[in-house]
Amino acid sequence: MKTRKLFFFIALVTVFLQGCATEYNLATKKQETLLYGTEKEVKIGETIAPKIEAQYDILTDVDVNERLQRILDRIVAVCDRKDLVYFIKAIDEDLINAVSLPGGYVYVFRGLIERVDNDDQLAGVIAHEVGHITAKHGIKRMQNAYAALALQIVSTQTNARVASGVNLAINSLFLEYSQKDEFEADRLSVKYLKKAGYDPKAMVAFLKKLKAEGEKDPLKKYSYWRTHPYISQRISVVNQEITGKLEFKDYLNLIGND
Numbered sequence: 001m002k003t004r005k006l007f008f009f010i011a012l013v014t015v016f017l018q019g020c021a022t023e024y025n026l027a028t029k030k031q032e033t034l035l036y037g038t039e040k041e042v043k044i045g046e047t048i049a050p051k052i053e054a055q056y057d058i059l060t061d062v063d064v065n066e067r068l069q070r071i072l073d074r075i076v077a078v079c080d081r082k083d084l085v086y087f088i089k090a091i092d093e094d095l096i097n098a099v100s101l102p103g104g105y106v107y108v109f110r111g112l113i114e115r116v117d118n119d120d121q122l123a124g125v126i127a128h129e130v131g132h133i134t135a136k137h138g139i140k141r142m143q144n145a146y147a148a149l150a151l152q153i154v155s156t157q158t159n160a161r162v163a164s165g166v167n168l169a170i171n172s173l174f175l176e177y178s179q180k181d182e183f184e185a186d187r188l189s190v191k192y193l194k195k196a197g198y199d200p201k202a203m204v205a206f207l208k209k210l211k212a213e214g215e216k217d218p219l220k221k222y223s224y225w226r227t228h229p230y231i232s233q234r235i236s237v238v239n240q241e242i243t244g245k246l247e248f249k250d251y252l253n254l255i256g257n258d
């Protein structure tokens, strides 16, 4: 019995070590050891994306899709991560949110698209999601919280097990990111917006609008201010990144808790 346990332990460690990949991440500017390399990350995205698209109605409006694709293309052209093919789709639901999946998938909800004033604001939201993908926040979160389940998704296990992994992965989409990840995605988005020729200040304007909406209806599930929290502090981080200096009111915002 003891030998069996030891065998399983060794097998597990072997699987873990074989899967690990250490590489320099251009977005985070750090050497990172990840359980899932790009190939596995893409496979996870490829497996989960169709489930999401089966669960939600995808908007078929050609003009909206062209607008999203045009903005995404400009952001991706200047982003730090070129080892992926990026996809963008609109979900036909009156929800103010945008989410991304490991492997290059971005989803923007119709409710958010209807509330932006211009392409620059929409580009701010899309660049933030691309920032989560280039910094690999989704895949890192998944490997920390659902390592075993994510492994099931990429393995050839039985359908029931794969399904439970996929469901958890979908749920993890709607979990909030950490403050560190949010700030990092914002800093990256300002960099990408500037390079792509969009006005990063539009992002501040849209964050302020989101903040006001969130205060009206703070309990709304699956909304932007729940999955991408710390909006006040994020406004300060974005301001700081745009101007390169920390204003006193932004400093107060960063040390505050709202």
Ligand SMILES: [Zn+2]
Binding pocket: 128, 132, 177, 181, 182, 185, 227, 228
């Ligand atoms: Zn975010």
